Amino acid sequence: MAPRPLRTAEDLAEAGLVPPDAVPALRDVSRRYSVALTPHVAALAAREPAVARQYVPDAAELKTAPHELDDPTADAPFSPVKGVVHRYPDRALLKPLLACPVYCRFCFRREAVGPDGGLLSEAELDAALEWFATKPEIREVILTGGDPLMLSPRRLGAMLARLAALPHVETLRIHTRVPVADPARISPALLAALMLEKPLYLCVHANHASEFTPDSFPTLRALHGTGAVLLGQSVLLRGVNDSEEALEALFRAMLRHRVKPYYLHQLDPAPGTARFHVPEEEGLALLRALRGRVTGLAWPSYVREAPAGGGKYPLGMKGFDKAADAGRTPPHGWAHSSVGRAADS
Template sequence: MPDGAPPRPAARAAPAAPPRRAGPARTLRDAAALVRAGLVAPEAEGAIARVAERYAIAVTPAVRALIAPADPADPIARQYVPHPEELATAPWEVSDPTADGPHSPVKGVVHRYPDRALLKPLLACPVYCRFCFRREVVGPEGGLLGEAELEAALDWFARTPAVREAILTGGDPLMLSPRRLGRILARLGAMAHIEVLRIHSRVPVADPERVTAALAEVLGGAGKPLFLCVHANHAREFSPAAGAALGRLAAAGVALLGQSVLLRGVNDSVEALEALFRAMLRHRVKPYYLHQLDRAPGTARFEVPVEEGRALLRALRGRVSGLAWPTYVQETPGGGGKVPLGPAFEAPAPGGG
């Protein structure tokens, strides 16, 4: 805890971290491995191998355990198992749909809003979502910032006092060792103008064994308010192991938010969204954002029209608590940032009906 910081209240006892897996299970990283696991038909191996030449593949043991191979419409498989259609780019799709590049003052930093900025310390993830808006740049090589590059990025934050919120994203920041992540958080937290820290991650649901007691301690002891945005798109992603990982984080005092992408074939029904948001709340995760799909290359099969998304949220109003209600947002072209999409509701007439 930094000198002068008020003592934090005693935290609830954290659930014990599970032992690291010692068995043969490994992350599936190529077409042949997916075939052996029964996730891809043998006759499709060549087509999937061609996808892998362009876009990274990773299916962790935790995710593999959630997939029903016999179900061709399995919503977990659809998110993570590659498809030949990924090599077909629609005319409206672009390689950098959020315009990170033009808003990057130094390597690893994206500054689109006056009061907040992204820090991307690495570009590796535990899994590679087939709809990812950074799919052209993420991969197992990691894109890890070197020491000089990280220092330059942190120096940019130090000399940019207008930035009050530092958002660690990537890639997945929780792929870093607790020691390295803790050092980054400590540097940012020591800057007087940084008031809030935020981390975006898939790790708690996609690779929950990474959420060790050491990692929870680092996040819970950041010294500044820290919010962890957990990316999940289907209720089944909240497995018992994911629940235990989120419990360790909550017990350490980490505030948990949920972000999801509206995806065709994954959560494009009232029932699926309701189950997802209820699952988040059961695990102390407040639904924060529901994203309209960013139009990255090869992702058209996931797109749900905005009007359909609005209708889904309109149908949820009154069906779930306001605690379960996220803001439905879309990135504006050219890096203009997120705008809320509604839906709009008619105000009741004065005096009631």
């Protein structure tokens, strides 16, 4: 019998990832926030503390700091129909499901994601796709969630084909953890579903170099073979990648696997995530220390979300920080969409 995902505090204790006396407190955590580690991630977490920290729950998650928000990216005010988030005038998110192969302890959607899936019904998905069809200003569709690669190849392929058939949609993007969290899930049928005539960008979420394992290498190479452009996105996390050495190793690992570092995110203030927080000034200092040590190919944009759904903006760029913190539109690039201030997605 194939190993099953770890989903309970008892599973984690049995795997040796938490001490037995932590089980009662972690049961309380799992009642509020979903827990899941694939067998692949569980094996990696057992030997790499920086991976375990990302996925193994902690009692501190039930403590909400004053600055933390239930919806730190403010998706709800920018959702014209269920499953769609529209901020920037030329692009919008499609969230076809809210299930993931693993549940990150720092996730900004941690109140929403879970094993029940949040899967859009056929009618809801049709309404969402019809919304895209009636919006000629939308040039890019970003599939996120949840993890879109958790969908069946048939369902994902049909969704991508319908979006790619829209004349005004020029690019498609998928945000995923699957290639590093559950690489065996990338089947020939799933690879076939990703082969499109229009450009497809696959953003792979990884936060530590050790997540790029021998199993993930052929998977990422196969994804590259579909014609998709592979980009990397990471979150700056205390105890995971908050050192020059860890960031350099992460970015170099991405490049070795043909993944271009794209975003380094400042942690979003979701409830119970304070233990992962790294001050922005420290993040900027880390990146400054890497300047000249790593190739420009390894250089991501360091970004954070502005308040109240104002969207992502690059940290350390003159003119952006003060404007965003004051709730104003930063210069050069942000505009107002039909449902509110634009945000990078």
